[in-house]
Amino acid sequence: MKNKYIDLIDQTFYFPQEEFELKNNWLQFHGIDLKQLVADYGSPLKFTYLPKISQNIKAAQGWFQDAIKAHDYKGEYHYCYCTKSSHFKHVLDEALKNNIHIETSSAFDLDIVQQLKKSGKIKPDTYIVSNGFKRDQYIDNIAQLVNQGHDNSISVIDNYEELGLLRGAINRPFNVGIRIASEEEPKFEFYTSRLGIGYKDIVPFYKKQIQNDEKVSLKMLHFFINTGIRDTAYYWNELNKCLNVYVQLKKICPELDSLNIGGGFPIKNSLAFEYDYAYMIHEIVGQIKQYCVQAGVDEPNIFTEFGSYTVGESGGAIFQVLYQKQQNDREKWNMINSSFITTLPDTWAINKRFIMLPLNGWNNEYERVLLGGLTCDSDDYYNSEQHMNAIYLPKYNKDRPLFLGFFNTGAYQETIGGFGGLQHCLIPQPKHILIDRDEEGNLITSLFSEQQKSEQLLSLLGYSESPLTVTSEEDVELPETINYSI
Structure with missing residues (x-):
């Protein structure tokens, strides 16, 4: 038995x-x-x-390059890591080994970007795509980055007021994107994403606010849906609606050259997990190519923003x-x-x-x-x-x-x-x-943070006269590094 x-x-x-x-x-x-x-x-x-972080990044980059070659696609592919999935330094250090770009979600994200620029991990040609609803500090941090001369900064407009706020804070020409407020699946709790601008409003917004402004260049259209990149009629329908807006914009906005299809690659959550990443990428690149050729416009550079896929596994x-x-x-x-x-x-x-x-x-x-x-x-x-x-x-x-x-x-x-x-x-x-x-393939382990101690929690609760900081890679006494072969 x-x-x-x-x-x-x-x-x-x-x-x-x-x-x-x-x-x-x-x-x-x-x-x-x-x-x-x-x-x-x-x-x-x-x-x-x-190492699993780099493995997944390289796999996606390879699948996209294979699809671009198979379809004779004229645009480039850019892999962005959305930092909200994990902001830890060891994660960013590993991810940035692989010629990737960064997507941010908040003001403090850009403080991390500045630290990584100082250390040389983020290069002048690294794209910084700033997403999310932008309050004053976020606007100021974006402006600081652009005013310092980081030309590959793209602030994705989430609402009608953000463009004016950026104009007021930035003292040189700058690039923006526009996020589409995608429609959610019928079973979802609401009909339209709270993020971005509606499909029918994007072209009028561009004509009114951006087209005749020499300081602002629209470089990117941003598309993302909550269910992620999946082989469903809903996903392909929303992608086609996005491509329709891209084509309309491209015909009146020559500088528009990038389509950001967001993120949403699933990760393995069961031993029975199955997902054909290469097939999905091949179909996405093929559909973008076909739509643009039929409309008589150049294919865009493709950006993705993979978070869970990058670091989850x-x-x-x-x-x-x-x-x-x-x-x-x-x-x-x-x-x-x-x-x-x-x-x-x-x-x-x-x-x-x-x-x-x-x-x-x-x-x-x-x-x-x-x-x-x-x-x-x-x-x-x-x-x-x-x-x-x-x-x-x-x-x-x-x-x-x-x-x-x-x-x-x-x-x-x-x-x-x-x-x-x-x-x-x-x-x-x-x-x-x-x-x-290490270079020979041997495993190296090190302690990043100790288990929390009572003193740390009591300090946070106000019971300690002298504040205690969280044990981290910098202030914990590390044991000897353990090496062992497999």
């Missing part, structure tokens, strides 16, 4: 997979010895595997099952040594699901369980996986610690959870480990 956890996985999925395999009955992730990681750093912990979290509670004849609760609300807030806030696998116990019998966090909040739980409305794990044995991994968690969790701040029920944030490879 096949009743072991490994049997369940083999019967349900193709396994091993590109990033997952077993070695000595312990799970490995991209060749990372997770058993050793737990032995070195304990749990709970979070980690970032930096680099992250993971590891917990230990502390205890099992049998609450009735059907429900078993495996209590983890952290909180979902604290550590993976997307699971609580929007019911997001990640790949969840045990690190050990694969040769044990399996059982159906629920996962509970440490807080006293009834919403602090995880009760299903992406591919099924249930969770199965190796049977709990109090004498044999069971460790769980949540994978592809690298986007948004720290910013939503408020890294370094107060956490629900004062459950501390776990330590965070950075994992890289």
